[in-house]
Amino acid sequence: QQQVKxxxxxxxxxxxxxxxxxxxxxNTAFDYFPWYQQFPGKGPALLIAIRPDVSEKKExxxxxxxxxxxxxxxxxxxxxxxxxxxxxxxxxxxSEKLVFGQGTRLTINP
Amino acid sequence: xxxxxxxxxxxxxxxxxxxxxxxxxxxxxxxxxxxRQDPGLGLRLIYFSYDVKMKEKGDIPEGYSVSREKKERFSxxxxxxSTNQTSMYLCASSSPGTGGNEQYxxxxxRLTVT
Numbered sequence: 001q002q003q004v005k006x007x008x009x010x011x012x013x014x015x016x017x018x019x020x021x022x023x024x025x026x027n028t029a030f031d032y033f034p035w036y037q038q039f040p041g042k043g044p045a046l047l048i049a050i051r052p053d054v055s056e057k058k059e060x061x062x063x064x065x066x067x068x069x070x071x072x073x074x075x076x077x078x079x080x081x082x083x084x085x086x087x088x089x090x091x092x093x094x095s096e097k098l099v100f101g102q103g104t105r106l107t108i109n110p
Numbered sequence: 111x112x113x114x115x116x117x118x119x120x121x122x123x124x125x126x127x128x129x130x131x132x133x134x135x136x137x138x139x140x141x142x143x144x145x146r147q148d149p150g151l152g153l154r155l156i157y158f159s160y161d162v163k164m165k166e167k168g169d170i171p172e173g174y175s176v177s178r179e180k181k182e183r184f185s186x187x188x189x190x191x192s193t194n195q196t197s198m199y200l201c202a203s204s205s206p207g208t209g210g211n212e213q214y215x216x217x218x219x220r221l222t223v224t
Contacts (some may be wrong), residue, residue, distance in 0.1 A: 042217055043218055044215050093211055096206055097155060099153050100153040103152045
């Protein structure tokens, strides 16, 4: 059972565009929603995270939008750069464990 | 900086072999995790540990076991490797109660079972 569903599986955007990656969850007990970024040959690293008491969080060019009623959250990357090309994972947790989405391979073309 | 290291980046084993994957973290974290990463499936939790000698099954524990004899070290064991265990294995650690449950990952071990 996939508790966190992520889409799209892959995404290609031109430099300066705004890629959007979407996630939907099922368990209403989840109270922490992070996004991880993974470059080739590296382990994932925390990019940005949100708790369900806010609808939006920004850190630099990265924004999480959160819709509690729809049980959905998304990652937006403003002014995307080729260096943002990576695989992105959404996740959700209630306790110490994280449940990850399937991942999105993002390519930013120069 | 938090550092999580894994004993091998690449490993090739034969079907039926016993395989040990080692993970060491240097930040005195209580929690340690083993995941496998497969295309289109994301990261799936195999086992995790909250403390020394403590372990709990994750979502896909079948065919795996773990050992945590010291706080900084968490080992994943494939008792009898099979071809369907060919995958990328990621170790992570975290400190409980940090307010964000951030997990720090190692670089991964790509295991091929032939």
